[in-house]
Amino acid sequence: MRWDRWRLAVGPLVTFVVANGLIWFERSGSGVPAPGVLLLLSVAFSAYVGGLWAGYLSAAVALGYGVTFLFGSEILPSLSFDREARLEILLTFALLAPPLIAALKLRAERTIARERQMREQAEADSRELGVLRAALDNVDYGVILLDKDMRARFINRASRRLWKMPAALADRIPSFEKLMRHARNSSAYAVPPEELDAFVERRIALVRAGDETPIDLRLADGRIIRFQCKALPEGGRFLSYTDVTDLVRGAEEFERLATTDSLTGICNRRHFLALADDQWRRFERDRAPLALLIFDIDLFKSINDRFGHNIGDAVINHVIDICRKVARRDDILARIGGEEFVLLLPATTGEHAVELAEKMRQRLDAAPIVIEGNSMTVTMSVGVATADDAMRSIGDLMKLADQALYDAKRGGRNRVRYGAPTQQRERAAGTSAAA
Numbered sequence: 417m418r419w420d421r422w423r424l425a426v427g428p429l430v431t432f433v434v435a436n437g438l439i440w441f442e443r444s445g446s447g448v449p450a451p452g453v454l455l456l457l458s459v460a461f462s463a464y465v466g467g468l469w470a471g472y473l474s475a476a477v478a479l480g481y482g483v484t485f486l487f488g489s490e491i492l493p494s495l496s497f498d499r500e501a502r503l504e505i506l507l508t509f510a511l512l513a514p515p516l517i518a519a520l521k522l523r524a525e526r527t528i529a530r531e532r533q534m535r536e537q538a539e540a541d542s543r544e545l546g547v548l549r550a551a552l553d554n555v556d557y558g559v560i561l562l563d564k565d566m567r568a569r570f571i572n573r574a575s576r577r578l579w580k581m582p583a584a585l586a587d588r589i590p591s592f593e594k595l596m597r598h599a600r601n602s603s604a605y606a607v608p609p610e611e612l613d614a615f616v617e618r619r620i621a622l623v624r625a626g627d628e629t630p631i632d633l634r635l636a637d638g639r640i641i642r643f644q645c646k647a648l649p650e651g652g653r654f655l656s657y658t659d660v661t662d663l664v665r666g667a668e669e670f671e672r673l674a675t676t677d678s679l680t681g682i683c684n685r686r687h688f689l690a691l692a693d694d695q696w697r698r699f700e701r702d703r704a705p706l707a708l709l710i711f712d713i714d715l716f717k718s719i720n721d722r723f724g725h726n727i728g729d730a731v732i733n734h735v736i737d738i739c740r741k742v743a744r745r746d747d748i749l750a751r752i753g754g755e756e757f758v759l760l761l762p763a764t765t766g767e768h769a770v771e772l773a774e775k776m777r778q779r780l781d782a783a784p785i786v787i788e789g790n791s792m793t794v795t796m797s798v799g800v801a802t803a804d805d806a807m808r809s810i811g812d813l814m815k816l817a818d819q820a821l822y823d824a825k826r827g828g829r830n831r832v833r834y835g836a837p838t839q840q841r842e843r844a845a846g847t848s849a850a851a
Contacts, residue, residue: 557658558641564651566592566624578641578657579604592653593620606634623653632664633657640664677751679729680736688750688758689810695748695762696810699803707761707769710817711776711798714829716755719794727787728755731794734785742776758814766802766834773798773832781830795830797821 549570552559558575560568571586579599590598596616599605607615622631626647633641640661646654675687683691699706713719713735720728732755739759743749748760761769777796784791799821803813820835827833 557656559657560592560595560655562592562623562653562655566653568592568595569652575657592623592655596620603636606636606638623655626653632660680733680751682736682740682757683748683750685750685752688748688752688760691748692760692810695760696803696813698762704763705765706803706813707764707766708801708803708813708817709759709761709769709773709776709798710752710756710801710814710821711759711773711796712753712756712821714795714797723787730787731785734783735780735794735796738780738783739776742772742779758817764802766800769800769802770832770834773800777830777832797824797829798832799824799835800832801835 552570553572555572556574558578559570559572560575561570563569567589568586568591569589571581575581576583576586579595580602581595581598585594585598596619600612600616605612605615622629623645626645628645628647630642630644633643635641638661639659642658642660644656644658646656648654675684676682677684695706698704713731716728716731719731732751736749736751736757739749739757743759744761746762748762750758750760752758761772764772777798780794780796784793786792799817799819801813801817801820807813807816816835820833823835824831824833
């Protein structure tokens with residue numbers, strides 16, 4: 417503001433000094449060639465530095481001194497201009513002043529028009545920004561705008577509700593780190609306490625890096641929020657938070673239906689084969705023991721024929737409940753047929769697999785099921801097999817276990833049979849041939 421005031425004064429002062437210099441030179445008798453041009457240059461300088469009004473003021477000063485030059489002997493007797501010099505000064509100024517004033521006026525009009533246009537553009541931008549902020553404030557998903565210093569310049573109402581953010585925090589342009597600390601302290605995330613600090617640090621690092629990979633955040637209240645960060649051109653970040661609880665749960669339910677048996681809730685045949693292939697590849701790589709049980713319910717068809725399918729379904733679930741209690745956490749239990757089931761046992765030898773199968777059989781035999789008021793004992797037959805180097809796929813292992821199951825059925829049911837690995841049978845066959 418102080419410099420603006422000086423700009424208005426410096427031009428007229430320069431014109432004043434130039435005019436007084438001309439008078440001084442005239443008094444000394446040396447004179448100055450083309451004094452009118454010098455005055456016009458000082459007026460132009462004044463207008464350039466101080467604007468239109470400074471140019472007008474300088475022109476008035478120059479005009480006053482032009483009159484002094486013309487009538488110098490009457491106003492200042494000490495001046496001794498000859499008539500030609502006075503006319504030259506006045507005519508030069510009179511000829512050149514109007515174009516200069518017109519140029520100054522045109523420049524001023526252009527400046528005013530440019531300033532008006534800039535003001536109108538700024539007002540339009542402000543209105544547009546207001547509309548945009550109002551729109552973002554009314555959407556049903558959270559939006560946070562961060563500047564290049566990772567400070568929140570805008571937090572819409574959905575974000576404030578989502579993170580239970582007080583107005584005192586949201587309105588003072590907090591850093592993203594402070595917002596994350598607030599969410600941490602308010603127990604918003606469904607993250608174990610011992611992992612919470614590391615979780616917050618990872619989130620802050622991902623936003624600083626501008627990682628645009630969507631992340632599903634599970635909240636303590638059961639909701640699932642899809643978070644995404646978009647890097648802005650000037651270093652800022654656009655953060656969005658969308659409630660995808662129904663979408664994710666729908667996808668999870670679809671996956672569950674596609675991979676589990678609808679009656680028992682254990683793996684279905686297709687999902688079991690995919691998991692078993694993974695275990696087979698691990699066996700081929702590490703040569704760790706791998707065993708398999710195939711079992712079914714003895715005389716299940718007679719139960720269905722006598723009591724109906726509802727009772728049959730109850731019997732199946734009774735058997736699976738007992739198997740679940742015996743199976744270990746890493747074992748894979750699946751239903752591969754009507755009353756036929758399979759249990760894959762990673763890192764398990766044949767001896768331990770037989771022990772586990774016998775434990776399942778005994779528990780089922782000792783836990784009768786009540787049907788229509790009558791207690792009925794349900795039994796199972798189990799075939800056990802272990803993987804060896806001669807096998808080419810999980811199918812070979814299942815085939816060997818299925819043969820063992822057939823032996824258990826043929827041997828009288830309610831029993832466990834172990835199918836000897838291929839290499840053992842080959843060695844046994846070679847011994848017999850040699851004999």
